[in-house]
Amino acid sequence: MAVTVTFSGLLSGKAPGDSAAPPGTRSTAAAGDGRGQTLLEWIACARTIVVGDVTEVAPKGKGRIEVGLDVEEWIKPPRGDRKIIMDVVDPRVAQDRPPIEEGTRVLVVLPRRADQAADTFEGGQLTQYRSAIIAALDDAGRTTCPPPWN
Numbered sequence: 577m578a579v580t581v582t583f584s585g586l587l588s589g590k591a592p593g594d595s596a597a598p599p600g601t602r603s604t605a606a607a608g609d610g611r612g613q614t615l616l617e618w619i620a621c622a623r624t625i626v627v628g629d630v631t632e633v634a635p636k637g638k639g640r641i642e643v644g645l646d647v648e649e650w651i652k653p654p655r656g657d658r659k660i661i662m663d664v665v666d667p668r669v670a671q672d673r674p675p676i677e678e679g680t681r682v683l684v685v686l687p688r689r690a691d692q693a694a695d696t697f698e699g700g701q702l703t704q705y706r707s708a709i710i711a712a713l714d715d716a717g718r719t720t721c722p723p724p725w726n
Contacts, residue, residue: 613722616719620719620720620721621689621721621726622685625651625686625709626648626651627683629646630645630678630679630681631644631678635666636663641676643661643664644660645662646659651706662686664694680698683696683701685709
């Protein structure tokens with residue numbers, strides 16, 4: 577059985593803010609006040625963090641796609657269904673966003689707020705961010721998600 581996860585963020589390949597920023601640093605993605613998130617805040621503000629393979633990508637409506645994911649690892653929460661379907665903004669509608677492709681192994685970080693961009697990582701970035709998230713998960717559990725990300 578597949579679970580449907582709905583959010584309106586973009587799958588971006590950047591997190592938090594600029595993917596070139598090393599884990600644990602304040603991101604360049606600014607809130608309304610110009611402040612970015614730390615790694616702990618980014619994890620605390622995530623609703624779901626998973627690693628898996630993209631099994632399907634289908635148009636959903638104007639500017640939206642449905643992405644199926646065969647989940648290999650649940651990080652946050654620690655457990656969930658093996659298959660999920662995400663209703664997301666098509667990354668091709670935003671500049672600088674590559675399309676999501678079937679067969680790609682990704683780390684997906686879904687924010688709590690549906691109007692904020694989700695982040696995806698592949699290859700070396702997947703390994704780097706997964707390791708940083710796993711190492712920081714306990715501390716992030718004691719971190720409050722600050723406004724405007726909560």
